[in-house]
Amino acid sequence: MRITRTVAGRRRRTAVVATTGLTAAALLLTGCSDSGSDSDEASDSNGKITLTLADFGQFGYKEAGLYEKYEKLHPNIQVKATTTADEQVYYPKFLQQLNAGKGLADIQGIEVGRVKELVDTKADAFADLSKVIDANQWVNWKALQASTDEGKVIGAGTDIGPMSLCYRRDLFEQAGLPTDREEVAERVAGGWEDYLKLGEEYKKKAPKDTFYMDSASAMYNGVVSSNEEQYYSKDGKAIYKESAGVKAGWNLAAEAADKKLSAGLAQFQDPWKAALRKGSIATIACPAWMAAQISTYAGDDFKGKWDIARTPGDTAANWGGSFLAVPAGGKHVKEAGEFIKWATAPEQQAAVFKAVGVFPSNKGAYDLPDVKNATLEYFNNAPIGAIYAEEAQSIPAAVLGPKDGVIKDSISTQINNMEQRGTKPDKAWNDAVEAVDKVIG
């Protein structure tokens, strides 16, 4: 035993000395790094500031060269942007960072389906932008979406998604339907019911292996978003069961499924992209940002074959759109606010629209030539600027709720079941109610 003890004692001594040595080495190392250059730090000795920005999907700032432009205008600022492709991945992580108060960028993107939840529960975590930007410049409902009841503005609007109808000219011609965008708009002028009637006509002479629409849930979304009241009432109650918009959208989707007018594809998934590439889809309910998706996935084979007509009916609708916000705990709250003011100003929004086709939410942009006269070559030179700008003015001020995004997903899933599995509308609705109640619960 004695021997063991001695050995143990010696080992301990060794350990102590070793630890001391290591600590010394570590101190030396940190000493080194302190005096060295630290490019990761938010600002260095020259006063140069690195603004970090985290967004998702396609904000289009990089594509429009906005970061470089801003750095040129402000030589002391460098913008470092991180983009997450999928918003569904981005948001939970963003929430975790908000809760922890760590890891946040100076500027963070917020999707419209989430903004209400943040306004309701996390307004304190964001800087007030009401003094930085002039909310009156925006289409009024857009600014309201990011404002608290007390008038605090947590986000500046980037884009909005006015609805239109994207259709394939060549397929329409083969099916004996009009191809001119004015005539098409005329045929669906009575609303989404007319759109379905046109679909039945299409189906009678449909080119082989093609479908009238990609997904009935996209149409459903179009219908719901043309209503002021959607899933929540103004006082924050979930009223989706009684909502007229939801009911109308659901019935139309059920009808489309019953008449087999839809390919029944879940949007943005691989099979959907594949169908676009194959060219088997004749129409898509088309928010402004959808055009970029179509041209990307359908590819050059269908250039000039697509076209854009006004949305069915006279009810304007908005689907999607985002905001930029400044977390209050950031190191560069002031600089971040200035960047946002600049990036969401009419000229910059117009530049982004030109680059990637996401539509400005700042009213001032609508009169700029880049927007007003914009056409899309891929879509047979459709005058998208005129179509969307006109519509944007009459979009209803939708009442948002905290769980809009997830509720929409749950209902879309059941619409998909009606289309693909032939689930009866009653059962599908019950399943949807069960799922939505779990979301709200």
Add this chain to the structure above:
Amino acid sequence: MATSTPTRGTHGSRPGRRDPKAMSPGRQAWRSRLWRFDDKASPYAYIAPFFLIFGAFGLYPLIYTGWIALHRVEMVSLDQMDWVGWENFSKILQDDEFWTAVANTFVIGVISTVPQLLMALGLAHLLNYKLRASTFWRTVILTPYATSVASAALVFALVFRADGGLLNWALDFVGLGDTNWAQGHWSSKIAIAVIVIWRWTGYNTLIYLAAMQAVPSDLYEAASLDGASRWQQFRNVTIPALRPTILFTIVISTIGSMQLFGEPLLLEGGTIGAQGGSEHQYETLSVYLYNYGWKLGHLGPAAAVAWAMLALLLLIAAINWLVGRSVRKTAA
């Protein structure tokens, strides 16, 4: 390097070398008390790091999850916890989707584990023969295990795709109709089981192979002297010798199938994948937990699911133990 020089220097000055007589009796008593304490305490000090790390990263999250399960906690406001007692548990136990997930987990577990272990046993038996380039074969069989879940699942998602998938293309070739693999209630489970089997068979094969090589060769010699065929040798010598190993692989596979997550999540992907199919046809418990916590943002029920999963695992372990004990009894 700077640390090693002083270390060597300490060798000369051992505390034990000092003349004991030079110390006062009080000091000596103190020293021996210290030694005794050292003798008793230092083993605990040596194993403490494991328990500290386990406590911080294993036990604490486990208990904290249980604490969350008794509260209403939303993803958007983690700092706000409202006590609700057992409500989250009763909520999930009354949820049809939970029981669907339990059944799915169980079914996928069985149809992936059973063929997987049988195939692994057969392959290990084959690899146990004298083969040319045996190391090559053993390496090849382990490669699926070395791929990540995500990449395997994504590749198989392409294989099983309804429209233009590799498998449907091949089936079409031999005149069998299209199957929408991910949408069917059985076909989707089979598809997931195939991914699991593909990934894990090689791993189990190697474990069996190692166990087989530990079986003394005189047993086989004696058996063949008695005129036992290869098959009889396999059944009467190999299998009994492998019994503990088989039990081990069953336990590991059961835990693995209980935690099945990446494969169902990515088979279709997106929102549909996160709820385990449009009719939850391949939703496992882990996917259910993920959907509840991360998609719907309700962390309370999600934590309750985690504890329910733990309870189920303990239940399975108990059954396993009882079966194992009775097997040992009959063997003895």
